Amino acid sequence: MDYFANLVASGLIFGSLYGLIAIGFAVIYKTTGVVNFAQGEVMMFVLYFSWMVGTFVAAPLWLLLLIAIVVGGAFGALLERVFIRPMIGQSQFSIIMTTVGVAIVLRGLVPIFWGVESEPIDAPLKSQLYEFGPVMMLGDQIFALALFVAISAAAWAFFRFSRVGVAMRAAAHDETAALLMGINVRRLQGLSWMIASAVSGVAGVCYALIVARAPDMWQIGFQAFPAAILGGLDSPLGSAFGAVVVGIAASLSEGYIGYGLKEISGFVIIIAVLMVRPYGLFGEKELERV
Amino acid sequence: MKALTYVALALCLGTPAMAQTPGVTDTEIVLGAVLPMSGPASFPGLGASAGSRLAIAEYNAKGGIHGRTVRMLVEDDGYVPSRAYQGLVKLADDGILALVGTSGGGSLGAMLPVIDEKKIPTMVSTSVSNAAVEPVRPYVFMLGADYEDMFFAQIKYISENDKPEGPYAVIAQDDDYGAHVEAGVMMAVEKLGLPSVPPVRFKRGQKDFSAEILRLRSQGIGALAVGGVIAETPGVLKELAKLRMNIPTAHAHTGAIDMTARLSAPYNMAYYAADYVVPIASEAAAGFRELARQHLGEEEQKSLNRFSLTGYLGTKAVLAAAEACGRELTRDCLNDNLKKIDALDSGGLSSPLDFTNDRNTAAREVQIVRVNPMENTVEPLTGFVSYR
Numbered sequence: 001m002d003y004f005a006n007l008v009a010s011g012l013i014f015g016s017l018y019g020l021i022a023i024g025f026a027v028i029y030k031t032t033g034v035v036n037f038a039q040g041e042v043m044m045f046v047l048y049f050s051w052m053v054g055t056f057v058a059a060p061l062w063l064l065l066l067i068a069i070v071v072g073g074a075f076g077a078l079l080e081r082v083f084i085r086p087m088i089g090q091s092q093f094s095i096i097m098t099t100v101g102v103a104i105v106l107r108g109l110v111p112i113f114w115g116v117e118s119e120p121i122d123a124p125l126k127s128q129l130y131e132f133g134p135v136m137m138l139g140d141q142i143f144a145l146a147l148f149v150a151i152s153a154a155a156w157a158f159f160r161f162s163r164v165g166v167a168m169r170a171a172a173h174d175e176t177a178a179l180l181m182g183i184n185v186r187r188l189q190g191l192s193w194m195i196a197s198a199v200s201g202v203a204g205v206c207y208a209l210i211v212a213r214a215p216d217m218w219q220i221g222f223q224a225f226p227a228a229i230l231g232g233l234d235s236p237l238g239s240a241f242g243a244v245v246v247g248i249a250a251s252l253s254e255g256y257i258g259y260g261l262k263e264i265s266g267f268v269i270i271i272a273v274l275m276v277r278p279y280g281l282f283g284e285k286e287l288e289r290v
Numbered sequence: 291m292k293a294l295t296y297v298a299l300a301l302c303l304g305t306p307a308m309a310q311t312p313g314v315t316d317t318e319i320v321l322g323a324v325l326p327m328s329g330p331a332s333f334p335g336l337g338a339s340a341g342s343r344l345a346i347a348e349y350n351a352k353g354g355i356h357g358r359t360v361r362m363l364v365e366d367d368g369y370v371p372s373r374a375y376q377g378l379v380k381l382a383d384d385g386i387l388a389l390v391g392t393s394g395g396g397s398l399g400a401m402l403p404v405i406d407e408k409k410i411p412t413m414v415s416t417s418v419s420n421a422a423v424e425p426v427r428p429y430v431f432m433l434g435a436d437y438e439d440m441f442f443a444q445i446k447y448i449s450e451n452d453k454p455e456g457p458y459a460v461i462a463q464d465d466d467y468g469a470h471v472e473a474g475v476m477m478a479v480e481k482l483g484l485p486s487v488p489p490v491r492f493k494r495g496q497k498d499f500s501a502e503i504l505r506l507r508s509q510g511i512g513a514l515a516v517g518g519v520i521a522e523t524p525g526v527l528k529e530l531a532k533l534r535m536n537i538p539t540a541h542a543h544t545g546a547i548d549m550t551a552r553l554s555a556p557y558n559m560a561y562y563a564a565d566y567v568v569p570i571a572s573e574a575a576a577g578f579r580e581l582a583r584q585h586l587g588e589e590e591q592k593s594l595n596r597f598s599l600t601g602y603l604g605t606k607a608v609l610a611a612a613e614a615c616g617r618e619l620t621r622d623c624l625n626d627n628l629k630k631i632d633a634l635d636s637g638g639l640s641s642p643l644d645f646t647n648d649r650n651t652a653a654r655e656v657q658i659v660r661v662n663p664m665e666n667t668v669e670p671l672t673g674f675v676s677y678r
Contacts, residue, residue: 003508006500007500010504111330111332116329116331116333117333117549118549118553119553120553120555127557136532136534137532138532214330216330219495251500252501254505255501258490258505262501
């Protein structure tokens with residue numbers, strides 16, 4: 001039982017990292033219908049930039065997190081204004097390819113500006129051990145898990161109860177009707193990029209805390225995207241849940257079966273779920289997938 | 291006009307060897323290197339390039355090689371084999387005497403057909419690769435101990451000094467390198483009669499080792515060999531620390547580099563590593579660092595790492611062989627003289643270089659070090675020992 005509980009906890013930790021990125025995928029898709037394939041790279045760029053600012057002001061962890069949220073929001077707004085808004089009216093394929101282009105550019109810029117060496121975040125909670133019954137966790141892992149839960153809950157509440165969130169849902173459902181109702185759809189779309197990038201900034205800090213700041217950290221986007229598909233690309237909370245499922249499935253399969261299945265177990269679940277629910281566990285049925 | 295023709299004819303006839311040897315002119319020797327100089331994997335390339343440049347600068351400061359100045363052309367492969375192939379083709383077209391930087395194992399594999407076709411004298415010093423010396427080629431030489439030896443040495447050391455109670459385990463990435471690590475550990479387990487558990491493999495680039503270490507803990511392991519490159523060392527140590535598994539761990543030479551130690555520091559666990567060159571921050575490398583201060587720019591000095599030592603030694607061997615050829619420098623002469631090197635002074639950076647063996651490989655002796663990431667120290671525990 002100890003073994004099972006620790007495997008589940010381990011799956012939860014990396015699942016929460018995937019989940020923070022997956023929420024970013026879903027927030028943008030839900031509002032704009034665009035799949036931002038640069039989500040992992042945005043996370044990396046925001047983290048590196050925030051780290052630079054944080055180092056300049058000798059920021060403790062909480063301040064670094066705050067900087068990442070602000071930098072993320074600003075960077076998301078910039079991306080949307082410069083690269084995405086001019087593409088409105090173009091085919092989905094063109095817009096998606098633009099995000100792929102942004103991803104490649106960001107991947108290239110990071111080593112140029114900040115070098116190739118990995119760096120750890122120097123925070124005391126990294127080596128603090130906590131025990132919950134048989135389950136052992138480090139302070140940085142609990143920190144990431146808590147942020148994931150808080151952001152997932154905030155994302156759900158935002159779309160469920162806030163006027164802006166409801167307006168975003170309305171714009172996503174029927175853009176023309178939303179425009180006729182006086183909703184500034186363009187501004188909402190910009191806001192969705194800001195939110196997604198800010199959440200990516202949080203993901204970046206958590207990743208750097210648990211693993212390290214490294215120029216290959218964008219690759220986590222590869223794991224987060226299928227998790228978002230599993231949960232439902234138009235459902236931020238569903239995407240977060242999908243990420244947790246993928247993380248736990250990977251951990252349990254490695255723990256009980258062994259090599260090879262860790263990488264594919266999540267995808268096996270995704271294939272199985274999509275065959276029954278092509279729009280994901282929590283996605284809306286009328287979605288057109290790209 | 292007639293006089294001009296005679297002069298041209300005389301010049302052509304007067305320098306037949308130089309005209310035939312790529313990369314050699316009356317005043318210059320050109321070496322080539324294909325290394326990862328950009329992207330996330332540029333760490334070894336930048337270091338190796340700086341080391342090669344240092345060896346060249348050292349020779350040039352003494353007046354070059356028989357009056358010829360040495361310079362190096364570097365092509366960036368970004369750790370991508372197809373780019374390595376293109377880079378070497380370009381270097382061959384530009385004209386190089388020898389190749390002194392060969393990137394990673396995959397890139398070397400992509401370059402070997404060009405090396406074979408053009409018979410380019412090659413010094414494989416960035417990473418050890420069996421493909422370079424199996425079969426042995428008269429124009430390909432290598433620097434470095436096998437990964438098998440590095441891990442055999444560490445398991446032997448652990449069994450004699452730490453005497454762990456539980457079985458020995460190995461976790462290695464699922465590629466050629468991981469297979470060599472696994473083979474070294476299994477060879478030690480077999481030869482020394484040690485208990486072991488089945489090897490665990492992981493995907494290259496994996497960051498989360500929680501499930502793997504949990505599984506190994508459930509098997510009650512007493513020592514662990516980690517066949518990763520850089521990020522895998524702190525990744526595994528983190529999980530060991532979390533599960534309070536204070537066991538001896540063995541790592542590749544990359545475990546002793548500064549970046550790995552820095553990433554591992556939060557987990558308060560010292561570990562073993564093995565290498566065929568001394569730690570760059572050690573007293574034994576003080577002379578090398580001083581030499582670098584004299585000859586390299588500030589940026590190149592910043593990029594120095596253990597790959598700088600291997601790049602330096604490999605290039606130094608090539609230049610020593612070229613020097614032994616005198617003014618009549620040809621590729622055949624270079625190869626012959628490389629093969630004759632049997633005790634080239636490495637300045638204490640490795641064992642003396644000896645290419646006279648059946649694998650054209652020098653510096654095969656291994657030194658075990660103890661890395662204390664909390665204090666950022668690398669302490670040599672043994673001298674350079676042969677495990678062949």
